[in-house]
Amino acid sequence: MADTPHPTYSADIAIIGGGIAGLWLLNRLASRGYNAVVLEKTALGSHQTVASQGMIHGGIKYTLGGALTGASEAIAEMPDHWRACLRGEGDVDLRGARVLSEHFYLWSSAGLGSRMGTFFASKATRGRVDRVKSADLPAVLRDPAFRGSVYKLVDMVVDTPSLIRALAANYPERLFRMDWQGANWQRDDDGGVALTLTGEDGRPFDLQAGAFVFAAGEGNEALLREVGCPAPAMQRRPLQQAMVRHRSEHRFYGHCLGTEATPRLTISSHPLADGSQVWYLGGTLAEKGVDMSADQLIAAARRELADLLPWLDLGSDAEWAALPVTRAEPRQRNFARPDEAFAKWAAGVDNVIAAWPTKLTLTPNLADRVEKLLRERRLEPSLAPAPALPLARPEPAATPWAKAFGVADAPA
């Protein structure tokens, strides 16, 4: 019996991966008139996005070792860009997303204050950092034993579950959950690729696209291999974050500066539906904690809190957990931290773009870069409706702390 041809659907742009990168890009491209869709393999925001600390920062923390570079100037605009989106006045409508904190603090333990003061008085950081007077200290640092100095950054913190839901809610009909078990890539005659998928009804169909944008975070590496692209290459930055669930009243968002150029400890606070909260602990602790067991990391995190905030009492019912998680980035010389978003046409295939935002903060920058690549190839918006693929809808991912402690996130 002759094979019946598969039904074929077409999109201007098919985005693979529904984290912050894929969802922001979908919103940006759809608003421009592109017929764009997102294909997600599990849940939206699954890997890095819901595990991030939610800081939308202007790059100050990367300047602690010295002066601002050109690249860190690009990041400096990001908090204002996000704030416009949160007001509904930006390129993407984020009015449904919640801001957890309008500020991020930077504090030094005693002894390092003068180094910070000299740097923050410099021209490089003017207008982006304010010294906090003792009367205005955040409650958790308002203790007679506190000796350090505190600065308030223009940075803010977004609640990533509400961010994912807000972006998804703007274009729900363009989000699809795909199963790679029933999917494979086909090479077409023009040097591009198309995707054959299996629909909810068990029947195969083809998806063609002017461009496939790989926005799958760590998943990009396997995707690029599957379509036969030798470049761009990816690097992984493994971390192990600590989480503590407690009922103290302190909501705190801050970096503690130690002797190194990166923050010694970064604390962000995430409210849960039962009124408790999670302090999520990153920074050097999470970088050095990669090779520790969960128990060793938790012990190290407790020591850091006891050393930096000795007066703090999180209560005897505080519960602890550890989270190994990996950041995915485009490969850099000497494993440097990229400080710009990355998007490039993949080598060897005509219609694939590989994209890593490298930071939540830089996602608008990623969308600019992808749009520029599309324009350079004259891939214009078709203004056609998005294809109604025969696939299920993906759900938003649960946060790692909701999973670890079995309590839902507080509703936005």
Ligand SMILES: Cc1cc2nc3c(=O)[nH]c(=O)nc-3n(C[C@H](O)[C@H](O)[C@H](O)COP(=O)(O)OP(=O)(O)OC[C@H]3O[C@@H](n4cnc5c(N)ncnc54)[C@H](O)[C@@H]3O)c2cc1C
């Ligand atoms: C612990 C931690 C803290 C961080 N804190 C901050 C911060 O405070 N501020 C900041 O700016 N940045 C922060 N980051 C970085 C930031 O989280 C990431 O840069 C950003 O979330 C990456 O988004 P993404 O969409 O590229 O990837 P992800 O969020 O990893 O999303 C990828 C998506 O693609 C899907 N996927 C994977 N493979 C496939 C496939 N084959 N097919 C279909 N779908 C696929 C996944 O299921 C997932 O939904 C942090 C990162 C970590 C790990």
